[in-house]
Amino acid sequence: MRNLMVAAIVALVVAGVAAQGPPAAKGTYKAPRTADGQPDFQGYWTNLTYTPYERPKELANKPFYTEKEAIDAFNTAVAESQNQVVHYVNSDYGATPVQTGAKPNLRTSLVIDPPDGRIPPLIPEAQKREAARAAAERGGPLARTWRDDRGTVWCVFHDRVVPAVVAPYGSNFHIVQSKDYVVLTYEWNSEHRVIPLDGRPHGTVPTYIGDSRGRWDGDTLVVETTNFTPKRTFLGSPGMPGAVSMTRSFTLEERFTRTGDDTIVHTYTVEDPATWARPWTVEMPMHRIKGPMLEYACNENNVDAFTTLRNARAQEAGKLPPPDRVRNVDDPKATVIQREQKSDGAKK
Amino acid sequence: MKGASISALVLAAALVVAFPRAGEGQAYRAPRTASGQPDLNGFWQALNTANWDLDAHEAAAGPVLQLGAAYAVPPGPGVLVDGPIPYKPDALAMKKKYAANALREDSEVKCYLPGVPRMMYMPYPVQVVQSASTIVMMSEFATAIRTIYVNGTTPPPADTWMGWSNGRWDGETLVIDSKGFLGSTVGALDEEGAVHVRFLDRAGNYHTDGLHVVERIRRTGPDHLSYQATIEDPNVYTRPWTISMPLYRRVEPNMRLGEFRCEEFVGDLVFGKYQKK
Secondary structure, three states, rough: HHHHHHHHHHHHHHHHHHHHHHHHHOOOOOEEOOOOOOOOOOOEOOOOOOOOOOOOOOHOOOOOOOHHHHHHHHHHHHHHHHHHOOOOOHHHOOHHHHHHOOOOEEEEOOEEEEOEEEEEOHHHHHHHHHHHHHHHOOOOOOOOOOOOOOOOOOOOOOOOOOOOOOOOOEEEEEEOOOOEEEEEEEEEHHHHEEEEEOOOOOOOEEEOEEEEEEEEOEEEEEEEEEEOOOEEEOOOOOOOEEEEOOOOOOOOEEEEEEEEEEEEEEEEEEEEEOOOOEEEEEEEEEEEEOOOOOOOOOOOOOOOEEEEEEHHHHHHHHOOOOHHHHHHOOOOOOOOOHHHHHHHHOOO | OOOHHHHHHHHHHHHHOOOOOOOOOOOEEEEEEEEEEOOOEEEOOOOOOOOOOOOOOHHHHHHHHHHHHHEEEEOOOEEEOOOOOEEEHHHHHHHHHHHHHHHHHOOOOOOOOOOHHHHHHOOOEEEEOOOOEEEEEOOOOOOOEEEEOOOOOOOOOOOOOOOOEEEEEEEEEEEEEEEOOOOOOOOOOHHOOOOOOOOOOOOEEEEOOOOOEEEEEEEEOOOOEEEEEEEEEOOEEOOOEEEEEOOOOOOOOOOOOOOOOOOHHHHHHHHHHOOOO
């Protein structure tokens, strides 16, 4: 079983690197057209990747791997991702790296600008703002209300989808196009973006998912998004840089380009003068996967929220032992959540 | 509230829905998409009281005293074609019980996904985005989305809140066959999160996981759709029954669905008793 798995990974890896190619290969592929004559992005895609969002410091001057290095890095990351204590068999749920469609990447980080592959530092005003937000969000280790733990119990909006960041699962997309709209549905919380292509002006109402406008630039779909609500944050999920608020001056410009039958290169530039001194850019590969994608009903009987809150009240009353996550996370039997908590803490 | 006046209202409703406006209707040929299908793209909305009660109903006080006229029930002729809804005797008794406990039992109150057909006649716009192989319909309510697989034959891979929809074109009409609906919050941890059955309206009309819906949607004019849904559920009804109504195009320039993430407004209601002030 193990050998079969490795063989499958290797086969996938070889195909993956060949298909991905270095950026220089872009522009040679002509995307098929919809009946309306527009580049056809329809179908099911994933942006799951084992490439780190920010470049590790030891690779500061190395934006690209060789093919061999890329395959080695991928295999190492896959092996690490499987070295977790889980309470179910990942493969039963289509959740192993082979099943999810992730592929190696010649890039050593998803952030490609600034050239060192790291997000610019927060400006001083933003540092103060974020410190105040973090202090207000949690009054202690036990959740007070359903608003307190956005990681697992909060179903209003899943902020990993726009701008897209790395998530350990649920990183799948379904794209449907009509003449006037592109609809991107994300597996996370079944979030969907409806992107008008008719050149209409931006509105003024703030939203969690943002107010997107699309246009075609040759074979590339260009999407400009504004009007994010300051109620939400960006980044901050496990393994990601810390969360930052999205202010009213936050703008996102994305470019989706088909580079092969089964690949899209998705680049985006975020800019917010209230948070960073300069814009910065991310390149995320997207690979075709087999559909369909099922409904993600998060708010319907939100078991996580009920258990978290009910247990927190019981723990306060001394009727339950303290939550697992305050146990020693160096314990080799620590759960995934404990390890995530630890890695979050290490980044702050 | 029962009696002869209701029968008259039902008859009136059937007549109203049966006769389209002059110059529109069966003979109307819809514009075509680039792939040659009748074009259903756009923003559509029901303008009736079906979400209050599918059946004919008088005006009535609402369930929350403080909301006064703002949440009182407006009257309506109903949207049943061949109704009353043919409940089995036990199911009719349950319907009355659910109606009496609607504030707790209705998933709309908890901002749960509305399902089909209810999503189509809630008082929120529905956007249709149509490609040759796939049609998505999105409601403003709870940012709900359903996907219709054109010429799809795959059976539902799992039960879901919005169900699994395969569609086909029958001339001018899109026929959608939907199954695979969750009938309740399976394994609900707490009464506050539990929905024991799925409501079709605020009046306690309901279905179970035996639901099978066949919808027929066609253009009857530049700005109108005819919407029909035949609803079958052998657990609770003695026969299939049908609702029918027009859907109207939202013609505002630059129309968009708003972002009505009502989850944000029900957290304190649903989790209140476990929260710390």
